[in-house]
Amino acid sequence: MIRLDSIGKRHGKQILFVEASAAVNRGEKIGLVGPNGSGKTTLFRMITREEQPDEGQIAIDRGATVGYFRQDVGEMKGKSIVAETMDGVGPVSDIAAELAELEAALADPDRVDEMEELLERYGQAQAKWSELDGYALDARAREILAGLGFSNELMDKDVGTLSGGWKMRVALAKILLLRPDVLLLDEPTNHLDIESIIWLEGFLKSYEGALVITAHDRAFMNRICTKILEIDGGDLTTFTGNYDFYERQRQIAAEQAEAQYERQQAMLAKEMRFIERFKTHAAKAAQVQSRVKKLDKIEKMEPPKKSKRPPMFDFRAPPRSGEDVAKLEGVVKRYGSRTVYDGLDFLVRRRERWCVMGVNGAGKSTLLKIIAGELSPDVGGASLGASVKLGYFAQHAMDVLDPTLTVIGTLIHSFPEASLGTLRTLAGCFGFSGDDVEKSVRVLSGGEKARLVLARMLYDPPNFLVLDEPTNHLDITTKEMLVEALSNFEGTMLFVSHDRHFLAALSNRVLELTPEGVHKYGGGYLEYVATSGHEAPGLRR
Template sequence: MIRIENISKQNSHRLLFIEASAALNKGEKIGLVGPNGAGKTTLFRMITGEELPDEGQVSTEKNVSIGYFNQDVGEMAGRSAVAEVMEGAGPVSTVAAELRELEAAMSDPDRMDEMDAIIERYGEVQARYEELDGYALEGRAREVLAGLSFSQEMMDGDVGKLSGGWKMRVALARILLMRPDVMLLDEPSNHLDLESLIWLEDFLKNYDGALLMTSHDREFMNRIVTKIIEIDSGSLNSYSGDYAFYEGQRALNEKHQQSQFERQQAMLAKEIKFIERFKARASHAAQVQSRVKKLDKIDRVEPPRRRQTVAFDFLPAPRSGDDVINIKNVHKSYGSRVIYEGLDFMVKRRERWCIMGINGAGKSTLLKLVAGTTQPDEGSVAIGASVKMGYFAQHAMDVLDGDSTVLQWLEESFPKAGQSPLRALAGCFGFSGDDVEKRCRVLSGGEKARLVMAAMLFDPPNLLVLDEPTNHLDLDTKEMLIKALSAYEGTMLFVSHDRHFLGALSNRVLELTPDGVHQYGGGYLEYVERTGQEAPGLHS
């Protein structure tokens, strides 16, 4: 359906693609992977025709419809979320708009003389609308929005009043409702809670068109894609299988290439030694010449390109007392909305609690109560002896000084640390080379979040309270964070929609439901096994 043939592309001074080729065939579900800045978004833009390759071509079969979701959702206001979603449904939305105009014209007294023509046209347009299944469209739009966790109230409210994350969901819903022949989804799993993520996973598994997507959620990717296209130093490499298969295959390929390289180097060293030893002897001149020629003709094996794998050993956290958090008989409401009625919850040293619950169940509120950024209406929240808390929330980025560079801000935060460990820390969280000279004010939301987390973990507290810590992390940085936190000796209380993160780090689960609060010994994987569901809002 889509062919990428020998494309080369340069962005400013950066070569993104060099004679790269790949294909997206009917019904294929492909994960597009590569480090940040490798050219994933540029590739999407070349497929949609928003950008052109410098050389080569990207061709799409005739009459193939493409739906492209990216993080830049543009302006949305003045319409309900449902209307905004239906607007993206292709030809049917144009027909619906004409129907609305004709309905208005039929009740306009100034147009009585045109009424016969209007009524005739209305009949034609209505027939076309029925043919396109237009009357079922609104129901389908509401179904998709409900799957992405919208309440009826939000569906009918002005889309302009929604936050950026919810507008992203509206933009995603437009593409899903459109059901094009090809979906290009750039990070569709960002900004989704666990229930929406699992709903989207099922939707995409059952979608019969072709799919090309990026995602920083390995579990999500593993369950949907059956092929991986990797952008690696300008090439497009295809692997048949899911993300886990690709990781294993890539490691095997690198190992194989390394041993080929080492064998060839050993052979070359031997030949060069012979040439050096006998080049001055006339009796060996013919042999030396023949070996020199042979060396010139050999195809040199390159060593595998070393990926920048980041690893960081966090300093050990100071020991806290055994009772870390004690919540007694806490009541909390926002207006008429009751969040907790008599919540009791105790956290002991070295426990790692993940908090589960649908949107609005009070997950973030619980973290805010523990962090002291909100107070209970009744009851008490006590933090234990010698507890040093680190709290990562979405607004944590407010602590950054916009005029400082990344490195300056880290140096101000840790005046005794010295540049070398701070540069290493910055590198772990995706600020390599000149990135440390960026001013904090020009950083994206994701970069700010990574910087704040880096600082928090450099001087680790013995209690980490984390609200969606992986939202803006790519797969490699997330993997580094999981490794580092696995070795962390302190106590953790966290909310995350990343199942890999939940499974790797939790050893207790607190589930907030309308029927009350449930506690589970054992981590997220045991919770799934015991309840038969991956999130509280799903009932299998």
Template sequence: MIRLDNISKQNGHQILFIDASMGLQKGEKVGLVGPNGAGKSTLFRMITDQEQPDDGQVAIDTGMKIGYFSQDVGEMSGQSAVAAVMDGVGPVSALATEMAQLEAAMADPDQADAFDAIIERYGEVQARFEELDGYSVEARAREVLAGLSFSQERMDGDVGLLSGGWKMRVALARILLMRPDGMLLDEPSNHLDLESLIWLEAFLKNYDGALLMTSHDRAFMNRIINKVVEIDGGSLITYSGDLDFYDQQRALTEAQRQAQYERQQAMLAKEIKFIERFKARASHAAQVQSRVKKLDKIERVEAPRRRQTVQFDFRSPPRSGDDVLNLRDVHKRYGSQSIYAGLDFKVRRKERWAVLGANGAGKSTLLKLVAGDTTPDEGSVTIGASVRMGYFAQHSMDLLDGEETIFESLEGSFPQAGQGALRTLAGCFGFSGDDVEKPCRVLSGGEKARLVMAKMLFDPPNLLVLDEPTNHLDMATKEMLVAALADFEGTMLFVSHDRHFLGALSNRVLELTPDGIHQYGGGYSEYVARTGQEAPGLHPGG
């Protein structure tokens, strides 16, 4: 269906692809992997004809319909979310809008003179609408939006008033409703809560077209894909299987290449030693010459490129008292909406609470109450003795000074720390070499999140309150963060939609549901095993 044959592509001085090839067939679900900046988005743009390869060709079956979801959603306003989604299917949305206008005109006494003409036009429009199966398209559009956690009110509201994250969901819903022959999804899991992620996972599993996707969410990608294409040093390497299989194969290939490289290096050293030793002796001239020729002809094995993974070692936080947090009879309302009515919740030292709940259940509100960002209407929030809190929220990233460089920002927070220690810290969080000289204003969401996290963890607090800490983080940084937090000796209270993060780090679960608040001893994996669901409000297995 889609083939890339020997493509080469250069962006400025950076070579992205050299004679790279891959194919994508109907029914294949492919995960595209590679470090940031390797060319994943460029690959998508070449398939959709937004960019051309410098060499080679991109071949797509005639008549094949491709839906492409990217992080750049463009301008949306002046229509409802449901109409914006239906727009992806073609003229159905325009016909629905005209029908609504004609219905209003029929009821308008000022237009009584034109009543016959209006009725006639309405009949034409309605017939065309039915021909295109318009009524079922709208129902399907609403079903997709509901799956992505839209309320009826939000579906019918002006799409222009939505936040960036909700507009992303509208753009994603548009592609899903199209049901194209091929889908290219660039980070569809960003900005989704756990319930939406699980719904999308089921939708994509049942999709029978060709799928090529990137995602920083390992669990999400692993459950959908049956093939991995890796961008590695300008090549496209295909592995059949999921990410776990890819990791094993890659490690195996790397070990074989390393052994091959070492064997060749030993052989070369032996030959060079012989040449050096006997090159001055006339009696050995013929042997020396033949060995020199042999060395010239040998194709050198390259040493495998080591993936740079830097581990972050936590300093031990100061010990807190055994009672870390106590919320007593907490009430909290926003306008007419009651979020908490008499919440009692205690956190003891070394507990790691994952907070689960559907959109609007009050997860972020709980973290804000604990952090002192908001106050309860009634009741008390008590922080225990010797507790030092570190709070990571989505707005933390807005507090960075745009004019400072990454290094200046770190230095301002830790004036006593040496340059070497701060460079090491920056390296652990993905800022190597000259990256530390970038001003904060040019950083992406992911880079800002990494910088804020680095500042919070360098001199670690003994209570970490984290609201979606893995949003915007790539897989490698997430792995580093999970490994670092696994050894953290303090207490944690966090919200996350990343199931790998939830499973690896929680030892308690607080579940917020419309019918009450439930506490579970044991972490997220035990919660899933006990409830038969991966998120509150989902039916077992659904």
């Protein structure tokens, strides 16, 4: 459906693609991978004709429709959420807007004199709505919105009242409702909870068109993608299989390339030694000349490119805490008329790693805030144990960074006695390499700020980590580094995450918050799935 033929593209001095070729065929589900800045978004923009390649061409089958979900959603206001979702899906969206306008007019007492005309127009619009199968479209829009976490009551409210993250969900719903021949999805799992991610997996598995997707969720990529398209050094390379298969094949290919290069280097060195040794020997002159000609004809291999994996940092061991790390006794917490907790008892013991599961509004962040001392219970008590040094990561933690400092300046300010080399290595672990350490905090993205906060927290680690969605906006490589660092962490953890790989790798206890009550599971996330029969509280098999 889409063919990229020998494309070249540069942005200023940065070369993104050099004679790169690939194809997207009908029904394929392709994961697009590559380091930050390698050109993933640029490739999407070239497919949608928002940018043009400098060389080569991109051909799209005649009549094929392309839908593109991007991170900047634009302005949304003045329509209900369901109407905004249907906006742009052919003429039926115009009729939906007209019906909404007429319904408001019919309910307006100041327009009672126009009632007969309004009723006639409303009847005509309803007839067109039925003719265009608008009721089915409305039902499909509501089904998609429900899958992405919207309640029935919320769907009819003004889209302008939503936060940026929820507007992203509306933008995603619009693309999914459109059902184009080719779906381009740029980080669709950002801002989604685990239930919505799992619903999206099911939707995309049954989607019959072609799909090209970027995501920082390993489990999601493994379940959806049957092919991986890698951008690396200006080239496009295709791997058949899911993300785990791609990683294994990439490692095998790298090892083979390294071995071939070393064999050729050894052969070249051997030949050069012979030439140097016998170049002045008349009896060996013919052999020397033969080997010189042979070396001239050999195509010299380039040294294999090393994958840019962040360096591992040797994090220091935290001080030992008492056996009882945190305790909640008879905690009651209400927001207005809504009761979040009604007599909650909860004990966290040393070396336990609790992940907290629950649907939106279940009180996951509230629990973490109460334990971290950011929020007081209405009734009951919350206390930390002896010798507990708590570190709390929340989304607002990024707001306390000084915008006037650079990345390295932030670390120097936090740890003035540490050597510059140590802090540069720490920054490199969290994705700030080379000149990136000189970037101002003011210009950092949300993900970069999160990485900086985590780096600062883990350099001098507390013995009790309370983490609220620490993996939001982190790429897969940085997540792997974080998982590896936290796997070796000797303290206690309590965390919320929608990343199933992160949950499975780090948890050894699960606290499930449901409307029916609080459930505790003695094993980690994988044991929770096996025991409960579902991957998240809002789902049932």
